[in-house]
Amino acid sequence: MKAAILFEPRSELRIEDVTVSKPGPHEVLIRTAATGVCRSDLHFVDGAYPHAMPCIPGHEAAGIVEQVGSEVRALRPGDAVITCLSAYCGECEFCVTGRLSLCLGAATRRGKGEPPRLTLTADGSVVNQMLNLSAYAEQMLVHEHACVAINPDMPLDRACVIGCAVTTGAGAVFNAARLTPGETVAVIGCGGIGLAAVNAARIAGAGRIIALDPVPEKRALAEKLGATDSFDPSADGTAGTVIELTRGGVHHAIEAVGRPASGDLAVKLLRRGGTATILGMMPLDHKVGLSAMDLLGSKKLQGALMGDNRFPVDIPRLVDFYMRGMLDLDSIIAERVPLADINHAFDRLRQGDATRSVVVYQ
Incomplete structure (x- = not known):
């Protein structure tokens, strides 16, 4: 797949070929339809917040499930989904007391000794996953607790902004x-x-x-x-x-x-x-x-x-608000661009005079 990779802070993202691992037992492979360009990504791109490099930014996305792991029960291929960086384990103190957004999500990531989810196709080196998602890519491999199925009639180029901006x-x-x-x-x-x-x-x-x-x-x-x-x-x-x-x-x-x-x-x-x-x-x-x-x-x-969200419940409700005409997502989106224009979208974000750019994939 093609993905936008950040190799070092304060540099432009480069479009490279990335190999995606097969889904593990609790993982979901998603064909990305759209990704919002969020200021949170800019903090990492511009070096204000640290992250392991190289990595694929992007955390505000929607797409279609392509494959699911053997233990996944709530999702199936063909489902329309919105992803959320608030991946939750379901077992920690925060999860069992209903504060899902505070879960550190360690159990939702692959452990030491397991193959990485993402590698550079050219040399097999590891590409780090940012915020549990890495959504500036044609596919996402995520834990099942990092996405939720939505109404299939929801337009995905609008749905993506629910994953961060609207949820927050x-x-x-x-x-x-x-x-x-x-x-x-x-x-x-x-x-x-x-x-x-x-x-x-x-x-x-x-x-x-x-x-x-x-x-x-x-x-x-x-x-x-x-x-x-x-x-x-x-x-x-x-x-x-x-x-x-x-x-x-x-x-x-x-x-x-x-x-x-x-x-x-x-x-x-x-x-x-x-x-x-x-x-x-x-x-x-x-x-x-x-x-x-x-x-x-x-x-x-x-x-x-992230707005103290409980996204498996909150996101479908927000989708319903949009479908009923109560939530205006169309006005929030300023432009739609291809992945090749991701650096242009970040430049617009730095200028601060636009609302939301959305990357769409063919």
Whole structure:
């Protein structure tokens, strides 16, 4: 198969031939249909987060099952699936207490002494799998607990963005914030994750949804997806305007971009008793905090890895929201490109003026 390989940080991905192993007992071989280009991948490509090299990035994908291992029971060839990096073992403390997204997933990867899932066809050397998936490739070999079957009528070029952006953004609203109808929410950063949070807040019945992004086109798109108000967070006085508009601050602030200033703004916008939820991948040495007065005002700060998802349940529901016209995925996708244009898609992501690029495979 063809795959986009990162051989070293801060370099372009190269399209190479990769050999895929046969599925083990609990593994699934998927023919990739579409892969979203997510900012999380960019953190690894640009060297902000470490990873073993060479590797195939990509973690937001949808496709069709081609083969299943001998012990796989919930999936069969021909199933349409969405993958998720939150591969879960089903046995650890996090899994048995319903916090699947926190599972470290060691049991879902091949162990020492087992053949690798991916190797370079040219010389047989190991290609590391990123985030349990490695989705910038024509095929994926994953553990059965890293994907879920979906409605076969769901368009796969839209389905792929559910695997990360929508699961994370909507999960922040439904699972982490547990937004109550009528509450106010501010979403900071209107990329794929932020726009999904805006859309989910509308579905959840938020009283006021405030979108904050420096790019006018993204603010306009947020309003299309349900934002009642939108502002440029870099403009003077924006925080004060939002606090005045909401009569003391928002009930929920969701940070969806991963910049230190955005985390600080999320805390600043809270009313007494409000909760800030950080979704973005901040610089590894950065800290977001609450002041003594924030604590006295019962303000809360939390992370929500992948939206605190339970993806085997959450993803089919999100697909259903799309099929019923409640979840707008079409507006989130800015362009569809072939695998050969993956570096172009990353360049657009670095510019920060587009929403989601999706790689499609022929």
